[in-house]
Structures are given as C-alpha cells and as structure tokens.
Amino acid sequence: MNAWNRYWYTPLASVRPYLLVKSVLAIFALDLCVLMLRRGHWYGHADFNIAHFRWLDTLQPLPTQTSYNCVLLLTAILALVGIFYSANRLILVLILTLYTYSWSMSLHDAFQHHYFISLVLFCVACLPNLCANDLSTLTDRNRPEPMHVAWSFRLLGVTIAIVYAYAAIAKIDAAWFSGFTLQQFLRPARFEPILQAFAFCGVSEQAVYRLLAVGTIVIELMLAGTYLIATDFQNRSRYRVFYLGMWALALIFHLGIEIAGIQNIGWFSFYMILLATVFFFPSECFRPLAIGFVRMASWFDRASAWSAGRGAGPMLAILLIAFVVIIGLFAEGRYLDLPGATYAFGFSALLMIAFAANHLLRARPQSAYCCLLAWGTAGSVVLVAVVGTTVRLDYYLQLGHDYRHLGQWTAAKDAYQKAADYAGNDLPSAAAAQLHMGRSFWSAEQPQRAIERFQNAIRIWPGYPEAHYNLAIAFHQSQQTHKALVHFREALKYRPDWIPALNQTAKILAVAPDTELKNPDVAITLAERAAHLSGGQNVDVLVTLVIAYQAAGRQKMALSTGKRAAALAHRDGNVELAQKIYKRLGMVAPAP
Amino acid sequence: MPVDNVSSAVNARPGTRILASVLIAIYLAVQLLLPLRYYSGASQADPRFSWRMFSSTGQKHCLAKAYEIIRQDGKLLERPLQLDSVLPRSWLHILKTSHQQNVVEEFLSWYCQRPGIVQVRYESDCTLADGTQLPRIRLESDRKAPLPRKGESLP
Numbered sequence: 001m002n003a004w005n006r007y008w009y010t011p012l013a014s015v016r017p018y019l020l021v022k023s024v025l026a027i028f029a030l031d032l033c034v035l036m037l038r039r040g041h042w043y044g045h046a047d048f049n050i051a052h053f054r055w056l057d058t059l060q061p062l063p064t065q066t067s068y069n070c071v072l073l074l075t076a077i078l079a080l081v082g083i084f085y086s087a088n089r090l091i092l093v094l095i096l097t098l099y100t101y102s103w104s105m106s107l108h109d110a111f112q113h114h115y116f117i118s119l120v121l122f123c124v125a126c127l128p129n130l131c132a133n134d135l136s137t138l139t140d141r142n143r144p145e146p147m148h149v150a151w152s153f154r155l156l157g158v159t160i161a162i163v164y165a166y167a168a169i170a171k172i173d174a175a176w177f178s179g180f181t182l183q184q185f186l187r188p189a190r191f192e193p194i195l196q197a198f199a200f201c202g203v204s205e206q207a208v209y210r211l212l213a214v215g216t217i218v219i220e221l222m223l224a225g226t227y228l229i230a231t232d233f234q235n236r237s238r239y240r241v242f243y244l245g246m247w248a249l250a251l252i253f254h255l256g257i258e259i260a261g262i263q264n265i266g267w268f269s270f271y272m273i274l275l276a277t278v279f280f281f282p283s284e285c286f287r288p289l290a291i292g293f294v295r296m297a298s299w300f301d302r303a304s305a306w307s308a309g310r311g312a313g314p315m316l317a318i319l320l321i322a323f324v325v326i327i328g329l330f331a332e333g334r335y336l337d338l339p340g341a342t343y344a345f346g347f348s349a350l351l352m353i354a355f356a357a358n359h360l361l362r363a364r365p366q367s368a369y370c371c372l373l374a375w376g377t378a379g380s381v382v383l384v385a386v387v388g389t390t391v392r393l394d395y396y397l398q399l400g401h402d403y404r405h406l407g408q409w410t411a412a413k414d415a416y417q418k419a420a421d422y423a424g425n426d427l428p429s430a431a432a433a434q435l436h437m438g439r440s441f442w443s444a445e446q447p448q449r450a451i452e453r454f455q456n457a458i459r460i461w462p463g464y465p466e467a468h469y470n471l472a473i474a475f476h477q478s479q480q481t482h483k484a485l486v487h488f489r490e491a492l493k494y495r496p497d498w499i500p501a502l503n504q505t506a507k508i509l510a511v512a513p514d515t516e517l518k519n520p521d522v523a524i525t526l527a528e529r530a531a532h533l534s535g536g537q538n539v540d541v542l543v544t545l546v547i548a549y550q551a552a553g554r555q556k557m558a559l560s561t562g563k564r565a566a567a568l569a570h571r572d573g574n575v576e577l578a579q580k581i582y583k584r585l586g587m588v589a590p591a592p
Numbered sequence: 593m594p595v596d597n598v599s600s601a602v603n604a605r606p607g608t609r610i611l612a613s614v615l616i617a618i619y620l621a622v623q624l625l626l627p628l629r630y631y632s633g634a635s636q637a638d639p640r641f642s643w644r645m646f647s648s649t650g651q652k653h654c655l656a657k658a659y660e661i662i663r664q665d666g667k668l669l670e671r672p673l674q675l676d677s678v679l680p681r682s683w684l685h686i687l688k689t690s691h692q693q694n695v696v697e698e699f700l701s702w703y704c705q706r707p708g709i710v711q712v713r714y715e716s717d718c719t720l721a722d723g724t725q726l727p728r729i730r731l732e733s734d735r736k737a738p739l740p741r742k743g744e745s746l747p
Contacts, residue, residue: 008616009609045680050698052640107695108682110640119623126615151612159623166627166643175722176647184651265645402680 008154010231011147013283015138015290018130020153020278021087022293024120025095027274029079031117031267032072032099033385040069040338041399042108045406052104063105065399066340071102073336073344076385077378078351084296085374092125094351113268119159120271126152132297135290145283157227157279160272164224168217179209182216186260219253222246223276230279243280250276315360318368322356325349325376332383337418338392345379392422393429400436409444413437431461438470450474465495472504481512502530503541510548520552539568543581550584559585638694652726656688656716661734662708673712678703687714693729700733710734 043049044064051057060067075098082091099121103114128148137143175181198208226246254269254276326349333345352375359368386392400415416437423430438453451474457467472487488505491498509523527545534541542565549558562585569578629635630642658673675684679699686695700712711734718726 004613005609008613042680042682046678046683048679048683048699048702050695107686107692110686110692112641112643112645115641122619151616155616155619158620162623162627163643166631167645167647169631170642170644170647173647175651175720178722180722181647181651185646402682405676405681407677 007231008151009149011149012153012231014130014134014146014148015283015286016278017127017148017150017153018135018293019286019290020156020275021092021124021127021130022083023274023278024124024271025079025082025087027267027270028095028099028117028121029076029083029382030385032076032079033382034389034391035266036102037069037072037338037386037391038394038398039109040065040072040340041395041402043068043106045402049105050107052107052110056101056105060105064339066343068102068105068340069338070340070343070347071098071105073338073341073382074347075099075102076382077344077348077375080378080381081374084377085371086131087124088129089125092121096121096125111264111266113265113271116163116268117271120156120275123152123156123159126155132294135294138287138290139294154231156275157230160275160279161224161227164220164227168220168224171213171217171220176213176217177210179206179211179213182213183209191260216253219249223250223253227279240282243282247276247280250280315365318356318360318365318372321369321372322353325352325372325379328376329379332379336383336386336392338386338395348375348379351375390422390426390429393419393424393426393433396422397429397433397436400433400440404436404440404443407443409440412440413444416440427461428464431457431464431467434460435464435467435470438467438474442470442474447474447478451478463494465491465498465501468494469498469501469504472501476504476508481508481514481517484508485512485517497529497533499530499533499538499541502526502533503538503544506530506548507544510544510551518551520548523548524552524554536564537568539565539572539574539577542568543577543584546581546584638692640692652689652718652720654689654716654718656714658687658715659713660703660709661711661713663710664708668710673703693731696729696731697733700731704733 044062044066047062049057049062051060051063075095078091078095078098082095096118100118103109103111103118127150130148134146134148137146171181195205195208199205203211223246226243230243251273254272257265258269329345329349329352330342333342336345352371355375356368356371359365359371396415396419400412400419403409403412403415416433420430420433420437423433434453434457438450438457441447441450441453451471454467454471454474457464458471461467468487468491472484472491475481475487476484485505485508488501488508491501492505495501503526506523506527509517509519509526512518524545527541527548530541531538531545536542542561546558546562546565549555549561562581566578566581566585569575569581627642630639630644656675658675659670660673661668661670663669675687679687683695683699686692687699696714696716700714703709703712711732713732714730716729718729720726
C-alpha cells in the first residue's frame with residue numbers, strides 16, 4: 001500500500017463518520033430553520049438579481065421569496081429525515097443540491113461559510129452509507145469496534161485544513177500584524193473586560209491586539225496541520241493528549257470569536273467546534289451517543305413493527321398512516337405562514353410517497369412505516385423550530401422595512417401586520433411592528449389610521465419614545481398642538497437627549513399661538529441643549545434656537561445664532577434655507 | 593486490526609478505488625487553485641471562494657456615488673442617481689461597499705435599460721482599515737454598449 005492509498009483508504013472507527021453525518025445534519029437543519037430562513041425577505045424585489053453562476057440566471061432569472069423559502073424548508077425536512085430515517089446517498093445528494101442552489105441563486109448570499117457547508121455536505125454525501133445496524137456491535141464491549149474505509153471523511157479533514165490555511169495566509173499583512181484590523185472587528189463593550197485584565201498585568205491595549213492577531217494566524221495554521229494528520233491516531237494513548245489539546249484550542253478559538261461578537265458568520269463557529277469534536281475526540285467517547293442513535297433507530301423499527309401489526313392488514317395501515325402524515329405536512333406548511341412553506345411541505349410529502357412506495361415495491365413494509373414516521377417527525381421538528389423562535393416576527397418586520405424602503409406602503413402595512421401577529425410576548429417587537437405600520441399609513445397619507453397604530457404601540461409599550469415622538473408629529477401636523485406637546489414630553493421623558501424631540505418641543509413652545517402653551521424660556525433651554533448635543537452643527541436646531549431667542553426678545557443672541565445657522569446652510573449647499581434665515585433676521589443675504 | 597470488522601465499497605472493487613482517487617485529486621486541485629484566483633490578483637474584484645475571513649483586505653470603507661445621464665427636452669442632463677430609491681436594502685449594501693464589483697457591473701447594465709436613461713456612471717472611493725486610499729473605482733455603462741466600461745484608474 002503506497003502513501004496515497006494509506007492516507008485515504010486506511011479504515012477508521014465507523015462511529016466517527018456515522019456521527020459526523022447525524023450531527024452535521026442536526027445543526028444544519030436548525031441553521032436553515034432558525035437563521036437562513038430569516039433572510040428570505042431579501043428575495044424577489046425590484047426585478048433585479050444576479051446569481052453566483054451565470055447559467056443560474058437563465059434557469060431562474062428572479063428568485064422569489066417563495067422559491068427561496070421553499071428550497072430551504074424542503075432541505076431542512078430532508079436533513080431531519082436523514083437523522084430519523086436514513087441518510088442514504090440519494091437524500092444526501094438532494095440536500096447538497098438544494099442547499100447549494102439556495103445560496104447560489106443570488107449574490108445576496110455571498111457568505112463564505114455557506115460555500116463551506118456545501119463542501120462539508122459533499123464530503124458527507126460521499127461517505128459510506130452507514131446505518132444504525134452497522135454500529136449495533138458497539139453495545140457489546142467485548143466485540144471489536146466496527147471500522148470502515150471512509151476516504152471522504154479524510155477529504156473533509158483536508159478541506160478544513162485548506163480553509164484554515166487560506167484564512168491564515170489572507171491575514172499576512174502589516175495592518176493585521178499591527179492589530180488594527182482585529183480592532184475593527186471586535187465589539188469594544190464585550191472585549192473591554194479582557195483588555196482591563198491585561199492592563200492590570202501591565203500589558204498595553206495595542207500589545208493585546210498585536211498578540212491576538214499573531215495568535216490567530218498561529219492557531220489557524222496549527223489547526224490546519226492537525227486536520228491534515230488527523231487520522232485514527234487519536235485512539236493511541238500517546239497522541240490522545242495532543243488531539244484533545246487541539247480540540248480545546250479549536251473550542252477556545254471559535255468560542256472566542258463568538259464572545260468577541262464578530263458578526264455575520266452565522267453558526268460557522270459552531271460547525272467548526274462540531275467538526276473538531278468529531279475529528280479530534282477519541283472514538284470511544286462517542287460510544288454512548290452512537291448507542292443513543294442505535295436505540296432511536298430501533299425505536300423507529302419497533303414503532304413500525306407495531307404499526308405493521310395493526311388494522312386490517314399492512315397495506316391498509318400504511319395507506320392510513322400515509323394519509324395522516326400527508327394531511328399533517330400540508331397543515332404544518334399552511335400553519336407556518338411563510339411564502340413557499342406550503343410548497344416545501346407539499347414537495348416533501350411527494351418525496352415521502354416516492355420513498356415509501358419504493359419500500360413497498362421491494363416488499364419491505366416495515367421500512368415504509370419507518371419512512372412515514374420519520375417524515376412526519378421531521379415536518380413537526382421544522383414547524384417547532386420556526387414557530388418556537390422569532391423567525392416569522394423578524395422575517396415580516398424586515399420584509400416590511402424592505403417594502404417601505406421601496407415605497408410600497410400597502411405591502412409594507414401587510415408585512416408589519418403579520419409581524420405584529422407573530423410578536424407574541426415580545427412586547428418591544430410588537431410595539432415596533434405597530435409603530436412601523438403607523439409610519440406606513442402616514443406615508444400612504446392615511447393620518448387617522450397612522451395615529452391609531454402609534455397609539456397601539458404606546459398601549460403595548462408605554463415607555464416607547466419613538467412611538468410617542470411619531471404620535472406627537474402626527475398630532476402636530478393635524479393641528480392638535482396640545483396633544484403633540486404631551487407626547488413630545490413623553491418621548492423626552494424616556495429619551496432625554498433625543499435631539500429631534502428636543503428640537504420639535506422647543507419649536508412648539510416658541511411659536512405656539514396659544515398663550516397657555518407658549519413658553520420661550522423653556523424653548524430656549526431645550527433648543528440650547530439640542531444645539532449642545534449636536535455640537536452646534538445642526539442647522540435645523542440652530543434655526544429653532546433663533547426662533548426661541550426672538551420669541552423671548554433676545555435679538556442679539558438670535559442674530560449671532562442666525563448668522564451661524566446661515567453659514568452652515570451655505571456650507572451644506574442649501575442656499576434657499578440660508579436666505580430664509582437672513583430674511584427671518586431682517587437682513588439681506590450677502591452675495592455668494 | 594481484525595479483518596472482519598472492516599467494510600467498504602472501496603475495498604470491494606479495485607476500480608472504485610481508482611475512481612475515488614481521481615475524484616479526490618480533482619477536488620483537491622479545485623480547492624487549492626480556486627482561492628489562488630483571488631490571491632494572485634487575477635480576480636481581485638471577486639473575493640468569493642477565497643476564504644478571506646476577517647482579513648485586512650476585506651475591511652474597507654467606501655463612499656460610492658452613481659450618476660445617470662437622461663434625455664430631457666432633447667438635451668442630455670446628468671444628475672445624481674439615488675441608489676436608495678432604485679434597489680432594495682440588501683443590494684444597496686453590496687453596491688455601497690464595493691465588495692463585489694460584478695454586482696455593480698450588472699446593476700449598471702440593468703439600470704441602463706430603463707426608459708430615458710442614456711448612460712449610468714458609478715464611482716467609489718475606498719479606504720483600507722489602515723487608512724490607505726485605494727484607487728478610485730469608476731465604471732460606466734450606456735444604452736448602446738450596456739456592458740460596463742472600466743475607468744482608467746481601476747485597481
């Protein structure tokens with residue numbers, strides 16, 4: 001056996017590839033339901049799209065929310081079927097194809113870790129088709145551990161090594177070594193305690209960043225090297241400590257990335273920790289987990305056998321169960337209330353029928369039962385994962401923002417209404433949905449309905465400054481100055497340094513025709529605070545201050561502030577505003 | 593190691609092992625060479641598949657502007673193009689950060705096909721995290737030649 005063959009084709013403990021498939025599919029299915037599905041609102045707007053590959057543009061010029069969500073949900077169901085039923089190659093290839101299509105249909109999704117997961121799925125699809133029966137000997141400690149040749153397991157190790165190596169190479173530049181780049185990524189609030197701990201030991205902030213920057217490259221290169229050599233040596237006692245050490249390093253490294261608050265990498269860190277565990281941990285540590293899977297498989301078998309013994313005969317019972325599962329899948333798809341969900345569950349029902357029919361044609365009724373049960377369970381898990389989290393709330397809230405951004409008020413209102421429906425006990429989000437709905441009504445020139453929504457938002461969350469502010473603006477525009485002032489003051493009660501609220505309140509108090517309301521002195525105080533908070537650079541605030549000074553009869557102050565405001569307006573290219581200010585001051589605008 | 597507890601399709605047929613070896617070799621070649629496309633400078637505008645996670649080159653701040661030239665009353669009029677009103681937020685981020693130049697090129701071609709548009713121009717000034725000013729990215733597209741032309745100072 002030459003070195004090439006020894007590297008790729010030396011048998012390894014079967015439990016390792018078996019658990020790799022199951023654990024990757026588990027985290028992957030949840031990732032799709034909980035994280036990726038939230039991004040479905042990106043798709044299908046403005047008739048513009050670019051796929052990752054040109055030929056995909058021809059195949060589907062404009063991916064829609066329906067098509068994207070459908071692909072994701074169907075993939076998630078298939079991944080769960082791979083856990084509960086059988087991760088056979090056909091199912092794995094379907095998962096790989098659908099998932100790769102999901103990110104490659106648009107350059108919206110250019111996350112590198114999605115491409116990485118496609119590579120992981122490719123390697124997983126090439127693994128030997130292991131089932132629980134292959135591991136049944138694990139329950140007997142006297143029998144030798146089952147072994148398999150799994151070249152794609154090693155291929156996955158090499159793939160991870162390549163990723164780490166390139167990630168390290170990309171960082172070799174002066175900006176990275178100085179620690180400057182790392183400083184840009186880290187969230188200061190989360191990182192502050194670590195910096196303080198180092199400062200206590202006399203290490204400067206810059207030195208910490210430099211140390212971390214160099215350390216990152218070293219760790220990435222060490223992990224790359226370890227993945228290249230990670231065969232089955234970890235079972236030999238003298239290497240065990242080394243591999244466990246490397247596992248701990250991977251854990252600290254990736255958890256560190258999460259704790260440091262580096263965003264937009266989804267669950268990449270958790271995938272990497274999972275892979276490090278499967279590659280570096282001694283295989284006997286997996287024995288209890290693998291036995292758990294074997295027992296789950298035998299439970300499905302027993303349940304199938306029990307079902308097969310019911311009713312008037314296997315065929316009738318299968319048809320009955322299939323009918324119930326199909327109805328259940330359609331109901332779950334409808335209940336999810338996301339574009340494409342019904343299609344996804346419908347397609348999965350069709351696939352289930354095809355798989356079950358295949359078993360029946362081969363005279364394997366118990367496998368057909370098993371298939372139906374697994375598919376029914378997978379659909380329910382997807383439903384629970386989506387309904388039990390804030391996926392639908394976030395989806396519709398962001399969709400509403402997208403529509404509002406494009407001026408599609410009616411569609412925005414509908415999306416916000418759904419967000420409000422799915423907010424549940426999340427009161428700030430429910431209030432935010434009402435607020436945004438109100439803004440959409442306002443933009444659609446329906447002020448009365450806008451006011452109702454702002455009031456709803458305040459009813460849900462009385463201390464919501466944005467809702468008070470928007471309601472105040474709405475009242476002010478509809479000449480209800482008293483009410484407007486009440487809500488501007490409420491907004492300031494909860495957010496005292498909010499410049500727009502300070503400015504608007506000052507303006508009302510300075511110019512109100514009603515003598516009961518008019519209070520130039522308070523107006524000056526508020527406007528001066530707004531001017532101070534904005535560093536004297538906000539023209540609108542300075543204009544309010546001019547008005548307030550004039551209302552209080554302080555012409556000198558009004559003149560000097562007005563000149564400053566006019567100069568700023570000139571600087572910003574707003575000549576018209578500058579002329580208005582001069583006019584208000586009773587001056588002639590200087591020649592440009 | 594006991595022989596009876598080892599199983600694999602690769603062991604069963606020698607031809608399968610050769611096929612697997614060819615597949616492994618092709619896969620590895622692609623995985624090693626694909627990122628080089630970016631690092632060698634052959635495709636600097638497209639950082640996909642390069643494993644450039646958290647590197648300095650990915651950290652740049654850009655100020656992007658677009659202009660449209662329209663035909664109005666028989667005259668050509670140039671005015672700033674409000675990207676916000678044309679595209680959804682998700683695309684805007686890509687256009688404004690200039691991370692994916694191919695998206696900008698496609699956008700210009702797409703926008704140029706709108707009625708009344710004669711030409712569209714995109715300019716972006718980017719600064720790296722360490723303050724290094726990158727050469728201005730300047731792309732334009734017109735109705736007659738919708739494929740974007742690159743400005744002389746393209747990096």
